Amino acid sequence: MRPVDPILLLHPFPLDARVWDPLRARLSAEAQLVDPHLPGWGGTALPDADPSLDAVAEHVLRVLDGRGLDRVTAVGAALGGFVLMALLRRAPERVAAAVFTGTQAIADPDRALATRAMVIRRATEEGTGWLADFMLPQLLTAEDPALRRVIDEQSPRTVAWYAAAMAARPDSRPLLRALDLDALVVHGAEDPIMGAPVAEELAELTGAPLHFVEGAAHLPAYEQPDRFLDVVLPWLRARPAAAT
Template sequence: MTDLPLVLLHAFPFDARMWDPVRAPLAERVRLITPDQRGLGRSPLPETEREPSLADAAHDVVALLDRLGLDRVVLGGCSMGGYLALAVLRLAPERVGGLVLIDTTATADDPDAVLRRLAVAERVEAEGVSGWFAEDNLPKLLSEKTRTERPEIAETVRGLIDAQPPSGVAWAARAMRVRPDSVELLRGRDVPALVIVGEHDAITPLDAANTMVGALADATLVVLPEAGHLTPLEDPAGVVEAILEWYPKVCSNGAHA
């Protein structure tokens, strides 16, 4: 087992159970940590009057590393989890020995996306999450092949979304809409990175992955065929293989020193 732990941060609006398909094979080779983000899954939403910000969620991650006594980790995330990983990199770069960026982007939301996030937050607060959110988003979250040939994955996604607390979903939507652009952040950091993207990712497509790869000094790109935006659920074997093939490179670069 390698001596640099792997922390994986989940997508929106899910919890750490989205990593279940990759959990066992990864845990055989690395120390794996998969927290629920604030307000989602079993993680409470702190009472605060502060405006939602991924910077506060980044403090949560650093506090978790402190509690576990971990000076440095490989930090990974899918979609919103990738945004949060970049927020941690901005807050505490010395804690990040490597990045695994899965179906995510380093760019900020454009004005239309900002309005959509706010509309989601307001509707969730008014109507809850169950039912409509999954149905509205499944065509974007999963590839057509996944939806038509593997309906059990769509059911898993529905179940995970429907289980999330509306307050946490609304908080996360508002936090994502104000996140800063992180392309220059990546350009300024000499940290080894693995970028994974589904071939048919409709939310953060290959162009977004290529932007991150182009900004990073040491990046490996893996495109998983026939998968959409949720590659850990759609192609868990591909995600595991990509991570485990790349991981020794992180250690050989001295990232664990």
Template sequence: MSIPVIFLHAFPYSPAMWEGQLEVVKGHPVLVPEILGYESLESAAAHVLVEMDNRGWEKAVFVGLSMGGYVMFRLWNLEPERFLGMVLADTRATPDTPEQKAARAQMALRIQQEGTGFLPEALLPGHLGESTRTRNPALVEQVRQTLLAAEPAKTIASLKGLAERPDSVPLLPDIAVPALILVGEEDTLTPPADARQMAAQIPDSRMLLIPQAGHLANLENPKAFNTALRGFLRELEGH
């Protein structure tokens, strides 16, 4: 049987952000759980494990982008034996700084007061790279609509979970499965320096820069992202 693959989405998006990757994993059992709306990333991770158990999957390859990567570290902390490999995309192992925590609290308060109408203005500049913002108006509009559609209560809950997530750096040297680290070269939120830091500490890891992409590398340069993902899955199948 082909390796099961689990995709973990970014904040405040939905599993739909992975549509462009589903072609790559055709023939693999696939799970794309909803992980928005949990006040702790441990709860989100526990939800993923329940979904795995419901399908009778013992192990899988996990692919997580941004918040999806943070949830993946909690999964590794809870049940590392469930991993066949991991793809950490546009994410980092370090916790929020006091400034970042304060910004999340402020955003949650603002959503409570006025809804999610301001999210595109607040998040688009950091979520999409300069190449996308200047050359791909269709994607900019797609992401804008997705941000506007984010459910306020779930978004607020996730902001709390993100702000309170623990430091995952101590986990890195003990990651005992192959890891592929992907990062958009124009990512300013979790920049290539963060990816290099993880790659230096995870024993069996390789890192790739995704050109002309920011924080949502799988949407901004699906061709490069999918090529890397396909190669990694082939390598794991060969193990």
């Protein structure tokens, strides 16, 4: 078996690194894991900057520097995929390969921008007591008390900051089209937020294999971890590891 690059896990909104718990045992048997809370989540501090995924990408680069890692395979889920694209804009040489899951390359269309504005307003005015009821039916195919608790614990300021940062992100299609990126796209077959055409476009932009995970909505890595890893791990093992 070939060695596998260190794996950077970039989690979705409005969660933290605990979303990777179902994958950790199998992944850690394959490679070194770097699975930070993105700044502001899980009780960590927000960047001292206006809302921007570039600021988050800079934080991630500092995390890699602190681990002494020059290159990683990055797995970006939803928001984490947007952060991965920001990382590719700033330092593509640090990403040996990329797994995109539940994410898209385009900037927010008007409908999504309206939803972001609603999230910002309600988080600012009401806190986050309403957020799990709003988000969970979009994230999963069934109720999940553990994930509900994770959402309930997040800071309203963090939720609003990231909603604004996602709304401000650029269209990443030109970037992905220009990069010679070794990529894989894994998408929930029942994703109500981003349908199959979103995943198909991302696969076309990157020249990546595309797999749909049955029995999963927006978070296939959480909802169907074994099915997700049954796609991802053979792909990882088939790649020559980069020097780190």
